[in-house]
Amino acid sequence: MPQDKSPDPQSEPVHAPGGMAAAQGPERFSGGELALLALSVIWLAGVGGALWLTGSAPFHWLAATLAAVVPAALIWNVAVLMRRTRHLRAEMEQMRSILSALRKSSIAHAQGAGTTRPAMAPAPAPAPAPQPPPDA
Numbered sequence: 001m002p003q004d005k006s007p008d009p010q011s012e013p014v015h016a017p018g019g020m021a022a023a024q025g026p027e028r029f030s031g032g033e034l035a036l037l038a039l040s041v042i043w044l045a046g047v048g049g050a051l052w053l054t055g056s057a058p059f060h061w062l063a064a065t066l067a068a069v070v071p072a073a074l075i076w077n078v079a080v081l082m083r084r085t086r087h088l089r090a091e092m093e094q095m096r097s098i099l100s101a102l103r104k105s106s107i108a109h110a111q112g113a114g115t116t117r118p119a120m121a122p123a124p125a126p127a128p129a130p131q132p133p134p135d136a
Helices: 031-054 060-113
Strands: none
Touching: 031 060
16 A cells, blocks of 8 residues: 655744745746846836936926836736735645645544444434323
């Protein structure tokens, strides 16, 4: 019979207070995050170049700053959400494996002890209806 791979408590990642597993090493950027980084740099360079070419007006700098910063912030919001989703999926898979191991352990324990789930006792028969007393 093949040996089941049960999770080893020492190999489990330590969970941070926020619920995410602590990093096992240096976190690397994913391909999507690198693409978003490139997109935000291109966006900031394009808006900066347009601002430099058009000159300055009293409120032009404020509008140009908002035009540069708001889309870049939205792009990084997407990057953070992508990373968080990846962490949540990994945590979900970890929880599934833990639940599966617990389920297998419970079944093995019940089969090893030779016990089964107790059957429900039959419901008691209803009491007979009271009879009226005989007339004396």
